[in-house]
Amino acid sequence: MSALLRMSNIHKSFAELTVLEDVSLALAPGEIISLLGPSGCGKSTLLRIAAGLDTHFHGAMERNPLLDFGTGSGIGVVFQEPRLMPWLSVAENIGFADGRRADERWVRQLLRDVGLEGRGDALPKQLSGGMAQRVAIARGLYGRPQVLLLDEPFSAVDAFTRMKLQDLVIKLAAQYEISVLLVTHDLDEAVYLSDRVIILGGRPSRIVAELDVPLAQPRDRRAAELALLKGEALTALYQQPR
Ligand SMILES: Nc1ncnc2c1ncn2[C@@H]1O[C@H](COP(=O)(O)OP(=O)(O)OP(=O)(O)O)[C@@H](O)[C@H]1O
Ligand SMILES: [Mg+2]
Known part of the structure:
Protein backbone atom coordinates (compact mmCIF):
# COMPACT_ATOMS: atom_id res chain seq x y z
CA MET A 1 0.00 0.00 0.00
CA ILE A 75 -0.36 9.76 13.69
CA GLY A 76 -0.68 13.10 15.51
CA VAL A 77 -4.04 14.71 16.20
CA VAL A 78 -4.94 18.37 16.81
CA PHE A 79 -8.50 19.11 17.89
CA GLN A 80 -10.68 22.16 17.46
CA GLU A 81 -9.93 23.42 20.97
CA PRO A 82 -6.33 23.30 22.23
CA ARG A 83 -7.28 20.89 25.09
CA LEU A 84 -4.23 21.90 27.16
CA MET A 85 -3.88 20.75 30.76
CA PRO A 86 -4.24 24.00 32.75
CA TRP A 87 -2.00 22.85 35.60
CA LEU A 88 0.92 21.89 33.31
CA SER A 89 3.39 24.29 31.73
CA VAL A 90 3.52 24.80 27.98
CA ALA A 91 6.59 22.52 27.73
CA GLU A 92 4.94 19.83 29.87
CA ASN A 93 1.82 19.99 27.72
CA ILE A 94 3.90 19.47 24.57
CA GLY A 95 5.73 16.43 26.00
CA PHE A 96 2.63 15.20 27.83
CA ALA A 97 2.65 11.77 26.13
CA ASP A 98 6.03 10.98 27.73
CA GLY A 99 5.36 12.66 31.09
CA ARG A 100 8.54 13.00 33.18
CA ARG A 101 10.57 11.26 30.48
CA ALA A 102 9.78 13.90 27.86
CA ASP A 103 12.59 14.73 25.42
CA GLU A 104 13.38 18.29 26.49
CA ARG A 105 15.57 19.11 23.48
CA TRP A 106 12.81 18.09 21.11
CA VAL A 107 10.28 20.11 23.10
CA ARG A 108 12.58 23.17 22.85
CA GLN A 109 12.95 22.62 19.10
CA LEU A 110 9.16 22.39 18.69
CA LEU A 111 8.71 25.57 20.74
CA ARG A 112 11.08 27.31 18.32
CA ASP A 113 9.25 25.80 15.33
CA VAL A 114 5.89 27.19 16.43
CA GLY A 115 7.34 30.58 17.42
CA LEU A 116 7.12 30.14 21.19
CA GLU A 117 10.81 30.02 22.04
CA GLY A 118 11.39 30.73 25.72
CA ARG A 119 7.70 30.31 26.64
CA GLY A 120 7.98 26.71 27.83
CA ASP A 121 7.47 27.64 31.48
CA ALA A 122 4.29 29.64 30.86
CA LEU A 123 0.94 28.23 31.95
CA PRO A 124 -1.90 27.83 29.42
CA LYS A 125 -3.92 30.64 31.06
CA GLN A 126 -1.10 33.07 30.20
CA LEU A 127 -1.45 32.35 26.46
CA SER A 128 -3.59 33.94 23.76
CA GLY A 129 -5.91 31.69 21.73
CA GLY A 130 -3.47 31.59 18.81
CA MET A 131 -0.54 30.77 21.11
CA ALA A 132 -2.52 27.97 22.78
CA GLN A 133 -3.35 26.54 19.36
CA ARG A 134 0.37 26.64 18.43
CA VAL A 135 1.12 24.66 21.61
CA ALA A 136 -1.52 22.13 20.52
CA ILE A 137 0.18 21.85 17.10
CA ALA A 138 3.58 21.34 18.80
CA ARG A 139 2.02 18.63 21.00
CA GLY A 140 0.58 16.99 17.86
CA LEU A 141 4.10 16.93 16.38
CA TYR A 142 5.84 15.69 19.56
CA GLY A 143 5.44 11.99 18.65
N1 LIG B 1 -20.87 9.73 19.97
C1 LIG B 1 -21.95 10.02 19.23
N2 LIG B 1 -23.15 9.45 19.50
C2 LIG B 1 -24.23 9.69 18.75
N3 LIG B 1 -24.23 10.50 17.67
C3 LIG B 1 -23.07 11.09 17.35
C4 LIG B 1 -21.88 10.89 18.11
N4 LIG B 1 -20.89 11.61 17.54
C5 LIG B 1 -21.43 12.24 16.49
N5 LIG B 1 -22.74 11.93 16.37
C6 LIG B 1 -23.64 12.40 15.32
O1 LIG B 1 -23.03 12.11 14.07
C7 LIG B 1 -23.24 13.19 13.17
C8 LIG B 1 -21.89 13.66 12.66
O2 LIG B 1 -21.18 14.28 13.72
P1 LIG B 1 -19.74 14.90 13.50
O3 LIG B 1 -19.30 15.42 14.80
O4 LIG B 1 -18.87 13.91 12.82
O5 LIG B 1 -20.08 16.08 12.47
P2 LIG B 1 -19.13 17.20 11.86
O6 LIG B 1 -19.23 17.11 10.39
O7 LIG B 1 -17.78 17.10 12.47
O8 LIG B 1 -19.86 18.54 12.34
P3 LIG B 1 -19.24 19.98 12.76
O9 LIG B 1 -18.84 20.63 11.48
O10 LIG B 1 -20.38 20.67 13.41
O11 LIG B 1 -18.09 19.74 13.69
C9 LIG B 1 -24.05 14.23 13.92
O12 LIG B 1 -25.41 14.05 13.56
C10 LIG B 1 -23.84 13.89 15.37
O13 LIG B 1 -24.98 14.22 16.12
MG1 LIG C 1 -16.68 18.32 13.78
Whole structure:
Protein backbone atom coordinates (compact mmCIF):
# COMPACT_ATOMS: atom_id res chain seq x y z
CA MET A 1 0.00 0.00 0.00
CA SER A 2 1.62 3.26 -1.03
CA ALA A 3 -0.90 5.48 0.78
CA LEU A 4 -0.19 6.16 4.46
CA LEU A 5 -3.87 5.84 5.37
CA ARG A 6 -6.52 4.20 3.26
CA MET A 7 -10.19 4.18 4.19
CA SER A 8 -12.33 2.01 1.91
CA ASN A 9 -16.12 1.99 1.74
CA ILE A 10 -16.61 3.32 5.25
CA HIS A 11 -20.15 3.11 6.63
CA LYS A 12 -20.71 4.52 10.08
CA SER A 13 -23.87 4.62 12.19
CA PHE A 14 -24.68 5.82 15.69
CA ALA A 15 -27.63 3.59 16.70
CA GLU A 16 -30.39 4.38 14.13
CA LEU A 17 -28.52 7.31 12.58
CA THR A 18 -26.34 6.48 9.57
CA VAL A 19 -23.77 9.24 9.29
CA LEU A 20 -21.30 8.07 6.64
CA GLU A 21 -22.07 5.90 3.62
CA ASP A 22 -19.49 4.38 1.34
CA VAL A 23 -16.71 6.90 1.97
CA SER A 24 -13.31 6.01 0.51
CA LEU A 25 -10.24 8.15 0.95
CA ALA A 26 -6.48 7.60 0.70
CA LEU A 27 -3.80 9.93 2.03
CA ALA A 28 -0.53 9.74 0.08
CA PRO A 29 2.90 10.56 1.53
CA GLY A 30 3.44 14.32 1.56
CA GLU A 31 -0.16 15.06 0.63
CA ILE A 32 -2.38 17.67 2.28
CA ILE A 33 -6.10 16.90 2.03
CA SER A 34 -8.92 19.14 3.25
CA LEU A 35 -12.27 17.67 4.20
CA LEU A 36 -15.21 20.05 3.83
CA GLY A 37 -18.92 19.65 4.45
CA PRO A 38 -21.88 21.04 6.39
CA SER A 39 -22.04 20.92 10.16
CA GLY A 40 -23.03 17.48 11.40
CA CYS A 41 -22.13 15.68 8.14
CA GLY A 42 -19.59 13.43 9.82
CA LYS A 43 -16.22 15.13 9.32
CA SER A 44 -15.06 14.67 12.92
CA THR A 45 -16.44 11.15 12.88
CA LEU A 46 -14.31 10.33 9.82
CA LEU A 47 -11.24 11.93 11.41
CA ARG A 48 -11.72 9.87 14.57
CA ILE A 49 -11.87 6.73 12.41
CA ALA A 50 -8.67 7.83 10.62
CA ALA A 51 -7.00 8.40 14.01
CA GLY A 52 -7.95 4.91 15.16
CA LEU A 53 -10.03 6.43 17.99
CA ASP A 54 -13.25 4.87 16.64
CA THR A 55 -13.21 1.27 15.48
CA HIS A 56 -16.96 0.69 15.29
CA PHE A 57 -17.68 1.03 11.59
CA HIS A 58 -18.12 -1.05 8.45
CA GLY A 59 -15.51 -0.96 5.71
CA ALA A 60 -11.74 -0.99 5.92
CA MET A 61 -9.28 1.38 7.54
CA GLU A 62 -5.71 0.50 6.66
CA ARG A 63 -2.58 2.05 8.13
CA ASN A 64 0.59 1.73 6.11
CA PRO A 65 3.04 -0.45 8.12
CA LEU A 66 5.56 2.37 7.60
CA LEU A 67 3.62 4.34 10.21
CA ASP A 68 4.57 1.81 12.85
CA PHE A 69 8.32 1.86 12.15
CA GLY A 70 10.90 4.12 13.78
CA THR A 71 10.45 6.24 16.84
CA GLY A 72 7.30 7.97 15.72
CA SER A 73 3.80 7.33 16.92
CA GLY A 74 2.61 7.46 13.32
CA ILE A 75 -0.36 9.76 13.69
CA GLY A 76 -0.68 13.10 15.51
CA VAL A 77 -4.04 14.71 16.20
CA VAL A 78 -4.94 18.37 16.81
CA PHE A 79 -8.50 19.11 17.89
CA GLN A 80 -10.68 22.16 17.46
CA GLU A 81 -9.93 23.42 20.97
CA PRO A 82 -6.33 23.30 22.23
CA ARG A 83 -7.28 20.89 25.09
CA LEU A 84 -4.23 21.90 27.16
CA MET A 85 -3.88 20.75 30.76
CA PRO A 86 -4.24 24.00 32.75
CA TRP A 87 -2.00 22.85 35.60
CA LEU A 88 0.92 21.89 33.31
CA SER A 89 3.39 24.29 31.73
CA VAL A 90 3.52 24.80 27.98
CA ALA A 91 6.59 22.52 27.73
CA GLU A 92 4.94 19.83 29.87
CA ASN A 93 1.82 19.99 27.72
CA ILE A 94 3.90 19.47 24.57
CA GLY A 95 5.73 16.43 26.00
CA PHE A 96 2.63 15.20 27.83
CA ALA A 97 2.65 11.77 26.13
CA ASP A 98 6.03 10.98 27.73
CA GLY A 99 5.36 12.66 31.09
CA ARG A 100 8.54 13.00 33.18
CA ARG A 101 10.57 11.26 30.48
CA ALA A 102 9.78 13.90 27.86
CA ASP A 103 12.59 14.73 25.42
CA GLU A 104 13.38 18.29 26.49
CA ARG A 105 15.57 19.11 23.48
CA TRP A 106 12.81 18.09 21.11
CA VAL A 107 10.28 20.11 23.10
CA ARG A 108 12.58 23.17 22.85
CA GLN A 109 12.95 22.62 19.10
CA LEU A 110 9.16 22.39 18.69
CA LEU A 111 8.71 25.57 20.74
CA ARG A 112 11.08 27.31 18.32
CA ASP A 113 9.25 25.80 15.33
CA VAL A 114 5.89 27.19 16.43
CA GLY A 115 7.34 30.58 17.42
CA LEU A 116 7.12 30.14 21.19
CA GLU A 117 10.81 30.02 22.04
CA GLY A 118 11.39 30.73 25.72
CA ARG A 119 7.70 30.31 26.64
CA GLY A 120 7.98 26.71 27.83
CA ASP A 121 7.47 27.64 31.48
CA ALA A 122 4.29 29.64 30.86
CA LEU A 123 0.94 28.23 31.95
CA PRO A 124 -1.90 27.83 29.42
CA LYS A 125 -3.92 30.64 31.06
CA GLN A 126 -1.10 33.07 30.20
CA LEU A 127 -1.45 32.35 26.46
CA SER A 128 -3.59 33.94 23.76
CA GLY A 129 -5.91 31.69 21.73
CA GLY A 130 -3.47 31.59 18.81
CA MET A 131 -0.54 30.77 21.11
CA ALA A 132 -2.52 27.97 22.78
CA GLN A 133 -3.35 26.54 19.36
CA ARG A 134 0.37 26.64 18.43
CA VAL A 135 1.12 24.66 21.61
CA ALA A 136 -1.52 22.13 20.52
CA ILE A 137 0.18 21.85 17.10
CA ALA A 138 3.58 21.34 18.80
CA ARG A 139 2.02 18.63 21.00
CA GLY A 140 0.58 16.99 17.86
CA LEU A 141 4.10 16.93 16.38
CA TYR A 142 5.84 15.69 19.56
CA GLY A 143 5.44 11.99 18.65
CA ARG A 144 7.16 12.65 15.28
CA PRO A 145 4.07 11.61 13.33
CA GLN A 146 4.08 10.96 9.60
CA VAL A 147 0.41 11.88 9.49
CA LEU A 148 -1.18 14.89 11.18
CA LEU A 149 -4.97 14.95 11.57
CA LEU A 150 -6.39 18.41 12.23
CA ASP A 151 -10.05 18.96 13.19
CA GLU A 152 -10.91 22.61 12.51
CA PRO A 153 -7.81 23.66 14.41
CA PHE A 154 -7.98 27.37 13.59
CA SER A 155 -11.66 28.12 14.03
CA ALA A 156 -11.34 29.93 17.36
CA VAL A 157 -8.77 32.51 16.28
CA ASP A 158 -8.97 35.81 14.37
CA ALA A 159 -8.49 35.91 10.60
CA PHE A 160 -4.92 37.20 10.71
CA THR A 161 -3.74 34.64 13.28
CA ARG A 162 -5.52 32.01 11.26
CA MET A 163 -3.51 32.84 8.15
CA LYS A 164 -0.28 32.68 10.14
CA LEU A 165 -1.24 29.28 11.59
CA GLN A 166 -2.11 27.99 8.11
CA ASP A 167 1.33 29.01 6.87
CA LEU A 168 2.88 27.40 9.93
CA VAL A 169 1.19 24.07 9.16
CA ILE A 170 2.32 24.20 5.51
CA LYS A 171 5.89 24.96 6.63
CA LEU A 172 6.03 22.23 9.28
CA ALA A 173 4.42 19.65 7.00
CA ALA A 174 7.14 20.29 4.41
CA GLN A 175 9.95 20.47 7.00
CA TYR A 176 9.06 17.19 8.73
CA GLU A 177 7.60 15.46 5.63
CA ILE A 178 4.19 15.01 7.21
CA SER A 179 0.95 14.24 5.39
CA VAL A 180 -2.04 16.20 6.60
CA LEU A 181 -5.78 15.53 6.71
CA LEU A 182 -7.52 18.77 7.71
CA VAL A 183 -11.18 19.20 8.55
CA THR A 184 -12.34 22.75 7.89
CA HIS A 185 -15.42 24.85 7.20
CA ASP A 186 -13.37 27.45 5.41
CA LEU A 187 -13.22 27.21 1.61
CA ASP A 188 -10.34 29.70 1.35
CA GLU A 189 -8.37 27.65 3.84
CA ALA A 190 -9.13 24.41 1.98
CA VAL A 191 -7.94 25.60 -1.44
CA TYR A 192 -4.98 27.57 -0.06
CA LEU A 193 -3.56 24.73 2.02
CA SER A 194 -4.32 21.52 0.26
CA ASP A 195 -3.41 19.39 -2.71
CA ARG A 196 -6.89 17.92 -2.74
CA VAL A 197 -10.25 19.12 -1.38
CA ILE A 198 -12.85 16.46 -0.55
CA ILE A 199 -16.44 17.54 -0.03
CA LEU A 200 -18.93 15.47 1.95
CA GLY A 201 -22.66 15.89 1.58
CA GLY A 202 -26.08 14.28 1.57
CA ARG A 203 -27.79 12.29 4.30
CA PRO A 204 -26.08 10.01 5.07
CA SER A 205 -22.90 11.68 3.86
CA ARG A 206 -21.00 10.52 0.84
CA ILE A 207 -18.16 12.17 -1.04
CA VAL A 208 -19.96 14.51 -3.44
CA ALA A 209 -16.93 16.21 -4.98
CA GLU A 210 -13.18 16.00 -5.09
CA LEU A 211 -11.03 18.88 -6.38
CA ASP A 212 -7.34 18.81 -7.18
CA VAL A 213 -5.39 21.97 -6.41
CA PRO A 214 -2.47 21.65 -8.82
CA LEU A 215 -0.57 24.73 -7.59
CA ALA A 216 2.89 24.63 -6.05
CA GLN A 217 3.54 25.94 -2.54
CA PRO A 218 4.06 28.67 -1.46
CA ARG A 219 0.83 30.02 -2.92
CA ASP A 220 -0.44 33.56 -3.30
CA ARG A 221 -3.71 33.90 -1.41
CA ARG A 222 -4.86 36.41 -4.05
CA ALA A 223 -4.16 34.10 -7.01
CA ALA A 224 -6.97 33.94 -9.56
CA GLU A 225 -6.63 30.12 -9.78
CA LEU A 226 -7.49 29.82 -6.08
CA ALA A 227 -10.60 31.96 -6.56
CA LEU A 228 -11.69 29.73 -9.44
CA LEU A 229 -11.20 26.57 -7.40
CA LYS A 230 -13.07 28.12 -4.49
CA GLY A 231 -15.96 28.77 -6.90
CA GLU A 232 -15.98 25.10 -7.91
CA ALA A 233 -15.98 23.99 -4.27
CA LEU A 234 -18.86 26.38 -3.52
CA THR A 235 -20.87 24.97 -6.39
CA ALA A 236 -20.30 21.43 -5.09
CA LEU A 237 -21.41 22.47 -1.59
CA TYR A 238 -24.58 24.18 -2.89
CA GLN A 239 -25.51 21.33 -5.21
CA GLN A 240 -25.69 18.88 -2.36
CA PRO A 241 -28.84 16.88 -1.91
CA ARG A 242 -30.62 18.03 1.28
N1 LIG B 1 -20.87 9.73 19.97
C1 LIG B 1 -21.95 10.02 19.23
N2 LIG B 1 -23.15 9.45 19.50
C2 LIG B 1 -24.23 9.69 18.75
N3 LIG B 1 -24.23 10.50 17.67
C3 LIG B 1 -23.07 11.09 17.35
C4 LIG B 1 -21.88 10.89 18.11
N4 LIG B 1 -20.89 11.61 17.54
C5 LIG B 1 -21.43 12.24 16.49
N5 LIG B 1 -22.74 11.93 16.37
C6 LIG B 1 -23.64 12.40 15.32
O1 LIG B 1 -23.03 12.11 14.07
C7 LIG B 1 -23.24 13.19 13.17
C8 LIG B 1 -21.89 13.66 12.66
O2 LIG B 1 -21.18 14.28 13.72
P1 LIG B 1 -19.74 14.90 13.50
O3 LIG B 1 -19.30 15.42 14.80
O4 LIG B 1 -18.87 13.91 12.82
O5 LIG B 1 -20.08 16.08 12.47
P2 LIG B 1 -19.13 17.20 11.86
O6 LIG B 1 -19.23 17.11 10.39
O7 LIG B 1 -17.78 17.10 12.47
O8 LIG B 1 -19.86 18.54 12.34
P3 LIG B 1 -19.24 19.98 12.76
O9 LIG B 1 -18.84 20.63 11.48
O10 LIG B 1 -20.38 20.67 13.41
O11 LIG B 1 -18.09 19.74 13.69
C9 LIG B 1 -24.05 14.23 13.92
O12 LIG B 1 -25.41 14.05 13.56
C10 LIG B 1 -23.84 13.89 15.37
O13 LIG B 1 -24.98 14.22 16.12
MG1 LIG C 1 -16.68 18.32 13.78
